[in-house]
Amino acid sequence: MLDRDCWLVLGGITGLLTLASIVSIVLRLFVRDPGKRPTIENLFDRTVSWWFMVALLTLAMWLGKSATLVLFALISFRALREVVTLAYTRCGDHRTLFWAFLIAVPLQYVLIGVDWYGLFIVLLPVWGFIFFSIRSALAGDVTRFHERAARVFWAVMICVYFVSHAPGLLLLDLPTSGASAQPIVVGYGAKLMIFLLVVVQLSDVLQYCWGKPFGRHKVVPRLSPGKTWEGLVGGVLSASAIGAGLSWLTPFTWWQAGLLAFEVCLMGFFGGLVMSAIKRDAGVKDWGTLIPGHGGVMDRIDSLSFAAPVFFHTVRHVWG
Amino acid sequence: MIAAAIRFLTGAHGRWAGVAPVASDDSLPQRVYYANHQSNLDAPVIWASLPPRLRRRTRPVAAQDYWDAKPLRRFISKRVFRCVLIERKRVSRSCNPMTAMEGALSAGDSLIIFPEGTRSLNDDGEMNEFKPGIYHLARKFPHLQLVPVYLENLNRILPKGEILPAPILAAVTFGPALMLAEGESKASFLARAKSALVSLASQDPDPMRRPRPEEPSHA
Numbered sequence: 061m062l063d064r065d066c067w068l069v070l071g072g073i074t075g076l077l078t079l080a081s082i083v084s085i086v087l088r089l090f091v092r093d094p095g096k097r098p099t100i101e102n103l104f105d106r107t108v109s110w111w112f113m114v115a116l117l118t119l120a121m122w123l124g125k126s127a128t129l130v131l132f133a134l135i136s137f138r139a140l141r142e143v144v145t146l147a148y149t150r151c152g153d154h155r156t157l158f159w160a161f162l163i164a165v166p167l168q169y170v171l172i173g174v175d176w177y178g179l180f181i182v183l184l185p186v187w188g189f190i191f192f193s194i195r196s197a198l199a200g201d202v203t204r205f206h207e208r209a210a211r212v213f214w215a216v217m218i219c220v221y222f223v224s225h226a227p228g229l230l231l232l233d234l235p236t237s238g239a240s241a242q243p244i245v246v247g248y249g250a251k252l253m254i255f256l257l258v259v260v261q262l263s264d265v266l267q268y269c270w271g272k273p274f275g276r277h278k279v280v281p282r283l284s285p286g287k288t289w290e291g292l293v294g295g296v297l298s299a300s301a302i303g304a305g306l307s308w309l310t311p312f313t314w315w316q317a318g319l320l321a322f323e324v325c326l327m328g329f330f331g332g333l334v335m336s337a338i339k340r341d342a343g344v345k346d347w348g349t350l351i352p353g354h355g356g357v358m359d360r361i362d363s364l365s366f367a368a369p370v371f372f373h374t375v376r377h378v379w380g
Numbered sequence: 381m382i383a384a385a386i387r388f389l390t391g392a393h394g395r396w397a398g399v400a401p402v403a404s405d406d407s408l409p410q411r412v413y414y415a416n417h418q419s420n421l422d423a424p425v426i427w428a429s430l431p432p433r434l435r436r437r438t439r440p441v442a443a444q445d446y447w448d449a450k451p452l453r454r455f456i457s458k459r460v461f462r463c464v465l466i467e468r469k470r471v472s473r474s475c476n477p478m479t480a481m482e483g484a485l486s487a488g489d490s491l492i493i494f495p496e497g498t499r500s501l502n503d504d505g506e507m508n509e510f511k512p513g514i515y516h517l518a519r520k521f522p523h524l525q526l527v528p529v530y531l532e533n534l535n536r537i538l539p540k541g542e543i544l545p546a547p548i549l550a551a552v553t554f555g556p557a558l559m560l561a562e563g564e565s566k567a568s569f570l571a572r573a574k575s576a577l578v579s580l581a582s583q584d585p586d587p588m589r590r591p592r593p594e595e596p597s598h599a
Contacts, residue, residue, distance in 0.1 A: 137547075141391060145549040150503040151539040157546035203503075348549070 061121050061128070061250045065309050069254055070118055077114065080107050099272070105353025113351070113360070117257070121250065125230060126173060128253075132227045133169040139219040139358040140165065142347040143338075147211040152201030156192050160216050164188055168224045177231050184221040189213060218335075218365045219358065225368035229253045232372075232380050244311045245379045251309050252375060255317075256324060259303045260367045263325035264332070267295030284336040287329070296325040311379065323374060324367045331366025335359075382460060383435065386428035390421060390537055391549035394429035397580065398556035399527055401431050408437060410490055411525045411557070414514055416507050416577060417494035418535035421545070426492050426529055427461060429552045439484055440492040443468050464491065478516055485521055492529075495573070499540045507578065510570045518560035518569070525557035526573065530580035553580045 062070075084104045091100055120131040140161060149157065164184060171180040196209050230249035245252065271291020279287045303321020307314040335358065339347065348356025387393060394401070403409050413426055423440035430438055444465040447457035457463040464484045466477035484491060495510040518526060532551040558576055560569060 141547060141549050144546075145391075145533060149536060151501075151535065154536070154539055154542055154546055155544075157536075157548065158544050161547050162544075201503075 061124050066121075066251060066254055069258060069306065069309060070114075073114055073258065077107065077110055080110070102353050107353075109351045109353050121254075128227055128230075129169045129173050132223065133165055135357055135361060136168075136220045136223050137161065137165050138350065139223065139347075139356075139361060140215055142356045142358045143215040143219055144212065146342040146344060146347070147208075147215060148204065149208055149212065150201055150203060152199035153196055153208055153212060155199065156195045156212055159195060160188075160192065160212060160220075164216060165220055168220055169227070172224065172228055172231060175231060175234055177234065180224075180228060180231065184216055188216060188221075192216070214338075222365040222369050223361055225372040226253055226256060226364060228368070228372055229256065229375075232376060240378075240380060243380050245375060248311050252371075255303070255306055255310055255321075256368060256371050257364070258306065259299055259321045259324050260328045260364050262302055263295055263299035263328050264363050265295075266298045267291040267329070270294030270298070280333065283340060284333060287333065287336075292329060296322065296329065299325045320371065320374065324371050327367040327370045328363030331363045334366070335362035383428035383432075386421075386424050389545060389547060390425050390534070391547070392425045392429055392552045395551065395553045397553055399525075399554050401434060401554075408434060409525050409557075410485070410488065410521075410523065411438075411527050412485075412490065412514065412517055413438070413492045413527050413529045413554075414495050414573065414577070415492070415529040415531050417496050417499045418531065419499060419538045419540070421534050421538045421550075422494065422499075422531055423463075423492050424461065425531065425534060425550060425552060429554075434490070437488070438490040438492060439464050441466055441481060441494075443498075445469050468497065478513060481513070481517060482520060485517065485524070491517075495570075499535075501540060503535075507574065510574050512566055512570065514573060515560070515566045515569050518558075522560065524559075526559065527557045528555040528573070528577040528580060529553065530555065530577055532581065555580045 084100070084107045087100045088104050091097070116131065120127040144157060144160075168180065168183055171183060192212060193209050196205065196212070229252040232243075232245045232252065233247060233249040235243055235246050267287075268291065271286065271288045271294075274290040274294065275286075275288030277289045278285055279289055279292060300318050300322040303324070304314045304318030306321075307317035310317050310320075312320065335347075339345065346355030347358035350356055351360055354360050415422060415426060423442065427435060427438060427440060440461050440463050442457050442461075442463040442465055444467050447453050447463060448465055457465060464480050466480050467475050468477065481491060481493075493514060495514045496508040497511045498508070500506070500508050514526065518524060530551075530553045532553075533548055534550050536546065536548055537550060538545045555576060558573055564572075
């Protein structure tokens with residue numbers, strides 16, 4: 061799955077991480093200001109976690125398509141656990157949840173594995189929506205039924221359906237899956253996935269890097285105090301520039317890659333914003349504690365869940 | 381290995397709030413862990429959340445009429461978890477549920493009990509009244525530490541009457557140990573034990589009733 065170009069990008073990421081590790085270790089050794097300590101400890105934890113996440117993803121992609129799909133299925137599974145745990149459900153939702161966790165998650169990724177684009181794209185939004193609603197109604201508990209059904213469906217869409225569009229890019233390797241007569245993305249599935257993941261996660265990191273020192277004006281103060289205009293503009297523009305610079309990995313020209321990266325970064329920002337709104341509504345700060353420094357799995361993939369489907373469909377319609 | 385599987389299935393890990401798992405001099409205190417009861421997974425989850433040293437000396441108390449009724453249940457309760465099975469239906473002087481529990485405590489084991497006596501079917505996690513057994517144990521064994529253990533979300537993972545679990549995340553909170561006060565009455569002790577357990581709830585199960593954070597503090 062990984063050719064020379066992919067390894068070059070992964071090598072670059074390793075270099076970046078090494079740099080980040082050196083910086084965070086130096087800060088940890090020399091900054092003694094107690095007010096700044098929590099931020100620096102958090103930065104250190106984040107960097108360590110990044111090493112693990114990059115290693116895990118690299119290993120999965122090196123092993124091949126099946127391993128990559130298993131990894132993303134586990135990510136979806138864990139994120140779904142975090143989101144459903146914080147939602148209000150009743151005993152009447154139990155069978156629905158069983159289907160969501162143990163049938164919907166594996167099935168969605170199996171469909172990528174067997175290259176079944178037609179069902180992959182409608183399984184959860186159409187069949188899932190209808191089936192889950194019926195299953196919950198059959199349980200006969202009407203207390204806040206609409207809210208409960210909506211929460212379960214939202215969780216499935218965000219954690220499973222949207223996230224599955226990242227490895228779903230492998231489906232674009234099929235010459236028949238797209239809209240255009242002469243698809244130029246065939247053979248680029250894995251590279252497009254790396255491009256998407258690198259840009260969207262770098263955008264998060266760069267928004268943090270710009271926002272921490274320069275952030276003054278909050279974008280939506282009541283919702284997320286960490287998201288500032290300075291961080292947004294600086295992070296999105298610099299990550300888009302990196303995306304343009306990565307055009308050699310993709311079938312696109314440099315400005316096409318830059319525009320796509322811009323779209324991905326913007327959607328990533330909004331994904332984080334929407335998930336922040338849900339967290340505030342549930343009265344929590346993070347989705348979980350699995351990844352030290354980051355929070356839960358959902359905290360790490362909130363931007364990906366919005367960026368992946370938008371990137372997928374843009375690429376598919378224009379170049380696929 | 382069974383403990384690890386239970387922890388993976390339920391995402392549970394013990395949160396020790398106001399009580400240390402093992403005493404500071406490394407001795408193993410004899411305890412009765414008492415918890416709210418919502419699911420057949422409750423006792424396994426508490427058992428799995430204990431550090432291995434404590435786990436080996438801790439036995440769940442379970443209903444004989446249910447856990448001794450079928451071969452599989454009997455195997456799970458007797459072989460896997462070494463349950464203390466007690467009679468709840470035909471209680472008589474010769475068949476007193478307290479005798480079995482007292483026997484296990486005299487042998488130096490710790491117990492896991494559910495003072496509500498049965499699983500509560502309440503969707504919003506409200507508890508039934510406590511049965512008096514816990515008071516009698518505390519009176520008979522004055523050195524016992526009574527540790528409240530609040531379980532959350534297990535009624536969502538495996539509600540009463542279901543066989544297939546929905547793998548959301550459970551929370552297990554161990555609270556400060558209680559002791560029976562000098563001359564404390566049964567009613568007041570049971571009320572104190574119940575409120576100590578309720579106070580461990582980390583959050584209202586219904587997000588609509590949870591307080592909103594005034595000043596959000598994170599990206």
